[in-house]
Amino acid sequence: MKLYVGIDLHSNNSVLVIIDKNDKVIYSKRLPNDAQVILGVLAMYKEQIDTIAVESTFNWYWLVDALQAEGYEVRLVNTAAVVVYDGLKYSGDFADARHLAHLLRIDLLPCGYIYPKEPRALRDLARKRAQLVRQKTTQLLSIKNLLMRNLGRDTPSYTIKTWTAEQVAALPLLPEQLLALQANWTVMQALAQQIQAVEAELLRQLKPCKDFQLLKTVSGIGDILSMTICLETGDITRFDSCGNFTSYARMVTSKRESNGKKKGEGNRKCGNRYLCWAFMEAAHFAIGSDELIKRFYQRKCAKNLKVVAMKAVAHKLARACYNMLKDGVEFDVKRAFN
Template sequence: MNYSGIDLHSNNSVVSVIDETDRVVAEKRLPNELAKVLTFLAPWQAELAGVVIESTYNWYWLVDGLQAAGFVVHLANTTAIKKYDGLKHSGDETDARYLAHLLRLGILPTGTILPPQRRAVRDLARKRMQLVRSRTSHILAVENITARQFGKRITSNQVIRLDEETIKQMRLPEDVALALRANVAVITTLSAQIAIVEKRLQQKVAPDADYTLLTTVPGIGQTLATVILLEVGTIERFASAGNFASYARCVDSQRISNGKKKGEGNTKNGNPYLSWAFIEAANFALRYCAEAKRFYERKKGKTNTILARKALAHKLARACFHMLKEHKPFDMTRCFA
């Protein structure tokens, strides 16, 4: 049996094939062209236990292409892989061999490979977040302009409603007005695109029963339910509520020895989009859910506002896990007991 590892870069990849004794039987640096990678691996395909690819920003084309060609593909979780620090020499070839070596030993940390269609919808939700952040930066720029010119800010809602006539009535210096118009034009364009993306997302997620379940949770509306649903993928990949909460970055990262904290682990290990979604859900739950507010106040009395908010996010994450696992609506008593 053979094993393959691919060290993927922006414009080329190092492809290695090793045998049961870690002996390199084939290895080559190839351009990022699917046909050339498939041609190189073809002689070994029948004997390959699997191909390991790093979870880099540009893995879609390679994973999808190899799977379509009949290869068993594993996506390596790079944040969970730590090489021996005492190595005298390392490079792309040793990295590729190491991935194959971990697969051979059966200790390769892997990530989930979502189906291309599901992945595309998830990425569309991420695109919405990018557009919203960009729009927010332009809204703040307009607020800063008005603060400098008039000594006070206008609200974000007022910024979104600005038009040519309103800007003229401000009687701003010509260059300042031009700068403000540029921001307003971008805000208008971004708002239109965000509306288009949101409509598309609703068409995709609304028929899903899990989406309806998520909207029953305090603090989770259409936007957050969409993000959580698409980022989770399938709840069956999580063994427990604790694993899910950890993936959502809702738990502490600590190294404990002899009962004492010796440091922190990889705090960024997990899904940043889920982390954002559950913190936002906690913020909204504090406003509109009395039980969530009481839970938060109890925690705040023992710790501080930041940890109390994180504890509430953790509660909501665990509740969502049980809901999706059992296909039952949100249970207020069970969550805040």
């Protein structure tokens, strides 16, 4: 008899429910977030377990990796797409876990992609780099604001980045103001060193990758954008079509129509924000470096707002990248923008 498992995952515990083909609850208990404890419970039913559904929360890595290492078939639940009957008078962790197992049994469970463990670590390292860059920018802007308030001048960012400790100490500021600026500058320098170290490791591992080199042939895409697109995309075959990929990259509109009238819109932020950023940045650089893309952008600007025209260029680049990765061919600007 096949059994189906639903796990409602939390920060410090998990609710595990096992049901049979008739939706009868075989096991139901709240367990600590300990892989050995959970595996010990599942081991009693291992020969009968068909599939395990795990809620996609912020901390799903450790549980999914442990289950897959033991040979279980795991489904990562897309919690945003799980539909629960609105008329229910009661809802709780045990009911949620049982509902996941039920949807799994009837094959109606909306699932997400489980990024493989090793490349996932590299992707997360790239995301860490992006976080450090944002923090570095925060320190830089704080320095610029301090100088503007107290000296009345806008110091260029590139000038601040090249300052030495002696140049910072020589600024005509009060001791308290200088101490505040030195704190920002010291943190900014430390972040720059860490960003450089992370980038070096990422590029060392990605340079032999064929997809990484292919993406660099696209107008406007260099090392950092190629790295981001390559790692955030993962296995291109997980997307059934070009439209699915561009939707995942937030390159398509989201609206609902009926009888030619707009009735609302969906979640425009559903998708991968890192891919969205990468393609918008690539569009910005491509417009400045490729004449054909620039003319396409200008035609769009004549009919729409600039931001819409920029998004149209980014959408074209996203479609081109999908087909390049799928077919293993280099970028052809005439094919992409004609």
